[in-house]
Amino acid sequence: MIPSHRANAENEFKGGGDSNGGELLIGFDGAGNDYTGQGNNAAFVERCKQVNDTNYRIYDCGVSATNNSRIVSQAYGYVKWWRQHHPNSTLKVLGYSCGGDAALRLVRRLAVDEIHVDVLVTYDPHPGNWFVTATHVYEAINRTYVAAATNYYQHNVPHGLTSAENRFWGSPVTNMDNIDQTDVHVDVTNGGGLVVHSNIVSHNTNIWI
Secondary structure: OOOOOOOOOOOEEEEEOOOOOEEEEEEEEEEOOOOHHOOOHHHHHHHHHHHHHOOEEEEEOOOOOOHHHHHHHHHHHHHHHHHHOOOEEEEEEEEEHHHHHHHHHHHHHHHOOOEEEEEEEEEEOOOOOOOOOOOEEEEOOOOHHHEEEEEEOOOOOOOOOOOOOOOOOOOOOOOOEEEEEOOOOOOHHHOOOOOHHHHHHHHHOOOOO
């Protein structure tokens, strides 16, 4: 029996079941709202669907650590069930913003159970800290159980931007393939200017996942 989840309007689940065993994508979006210029969630959700448009679980994260822990536990339970029924399937985990933090916690928890992740991609992960200048360095993930891991992050607050324009910094993750986007400019199609928290997913379109 598939574990049941009470999905709110912002969680999005598609696929699942015994007949859909080739690949599973787990995504965790962020707390920022696209309409206020603080988030890039729409682009992130679209990216998840580009990676796998038939079998995915996209969870809505926020600034509440308690709620995010509950979301990680939901995803963990589903992945464990999935691996039991589809031991040779491909598992990809993506996370943006607070969802990047959730993705890292999920992967660490899966490693304890020796559950392999084929691809892990995070964009500007941070632990729900509202302070722009709070630098956070994540501890190493267990690469024994993660085949490919890429992290995109930026620290572009000191470059003439106000906190309202770039409220959040991402963070490097020890032993992931970190790609520092600080001082990197978005292309003209994304409006020019620096890569910031609200456009980092949109900017990084040509990645292998």
